Amino acid sequence: MAEAAPRVSVVVPAYQAEATLGRCLDALLAQHTAGDDYEVILVDDGSRDRTAEIARRYPLRYVHQANAGPAAARNHGARLARGELLLFTDSDCVPAPDWIERMRAPFADPEVMAVKGAYRSDQPQLVARFVQLEFEQRFARLRRRARIDMVDTYSAGYRRAVFVALGGFDPRFPKADNEDTELSYRMAARGMRMVFAPDAVVSHLGHPDSVWRYARLKFSRGYWRMVVYKRHPGKMVADSYTPQTLKLQILATLALAPALALASWWPTAALALGGAALAAFLLSATPFLAAAWRRDRRLALAAPALLLVRAAALGGGAVAGSLLGRLGAGAGADR
Numbered sequence: 001m002a003e004a005a006p007r008v009s010v011v012v013p014a015y016q017a018e019a020t021l022g023r024c025l026d027a028l029l030a031q032h033t034a035g036d037d038y039e040v041i042l043v044d045d046g047s048r049d050r051t052a053e054i055a056r057r058y059p060l061r062y063v064h065q066a067n068a069g070p071a072a073a074r075n076h077g078a079r080l081a082r083g084e085l086l087l088f089t090d091s092d093c094v095p096a097p098d099w100i101e102r103m104r105a106p107f108a109d110p111e112v113m114a115v116k117g118a119y120r121s122d123q124p125q126l127v128a129r130f131v132q133l134e135f136e137q138r139f140a141r142l143r144r145r146a147r148i149d150m151v152d153t154y155s156a157g158y159r160r161a162v163f164v165a166l167g168g169f170d171p172r173f174p175k176a177d178n179e180d181t182e183l184s185y186r187m188a189a190r191g192m193r194m195v196f197a198p199d200a201v202v203s204h205l206g207h208p209d210s211v212w213r214y215a216r217l218k219f220s221r222g223y224w225r226m227v228v229y230k231r232h233p234g235k236m237v238a239d240s241y242t243p244q245t246l247k248l249q250i251l252a253t254l255a256l257a258p259a260l261a262l263a264s265w266w267p268t269a270a271l272a273l274g275g276a277a278l279a280a281f282l283l284s285a286t287p288f289l290a291a292a293w294r295r296d297r298r299l300a301l302a303a304p305a306l307l308l309v310r311a312a313a314l315g316g317g318a319v320a321g322s323l324l325g326r327l328g329a330g331a332g333a334d335r
Helices: 021-028 051-055 070-080 099-108 126-143 160-165 179-189 211-231 244-262 267-295 297-324
Strands: 008-014 038-045 061-065 085-089 093-095 112-120 155-159 193-204
Touching (some): 008 021, 008 099, 021 038, 021 051, 038 051, 051 061, 061 070, 085 160, 099 155, 099 193, 112 179, 126 211, 126 297, 179 193, 244 267, 244 297, 267 297
Parallel strands (some): 008 038, 008 085, 038 061
């Protein structure tokens, strides 16, 4: 008798993942589900460490490919999947025991085409705690919406038929940065309903834990988001995930550069421009700073400086992406 196809296929891309992969797979293979109706597919994206050795200890489907980036790895796993639903998480994430069930539940509504779960982190570093608060502020924003337009691959679910019809993630994105945003915007442009499942939680083991790592990440986010905006310009105005206050902070921070340039020969104008930019920055940051104060007084004291780093890095990345950003040649996803 032929084996029944599992209801859910979980795809995990992995690259040089030996430090975290075991915890991820332990969690995935200990899910509390209504039955043994899911499979786990691990796509090794050309790792040279012990990723393959660790993966082969587990009862899952392991496949190795030459290094091609996480978008290509996820697409590879999706092609092998037998489930009606595709779930994605990352090799540095540890899904909660009920993650599959929480991700699967919204698909009971036939209008739902994609589901986004939530991040949690127990990292003790100040910067990592700041990053987690950023996510939680955005999650609070998403909770108020009946539909969203951004599904992140750390905790993502799609109807497989829809994912395949859209061509999956664009494999020309070279790293895990905004390829999920681009697919989400394609889905939104077609009127497909995506929803937020706040109780579908994965613990992230890799929030940036230093200012330098955080700034580099945000610069990259700004760069690749501009690449996506070139393809979906309407989303530059507004989306469900990006607070308008963040855009104001970026503009205010970028305005500080001409203020400094004017300081030596037109100090009055420099003071006026710099003062207005700083006032706009602090006013727009007030809700975040208040949330930080309620959560963690030490974090609240560091938050203004970290918000400034965030705005400067995102703004610098956005400028670079506007001028230089483009996807490489090759077969891309359907658009």
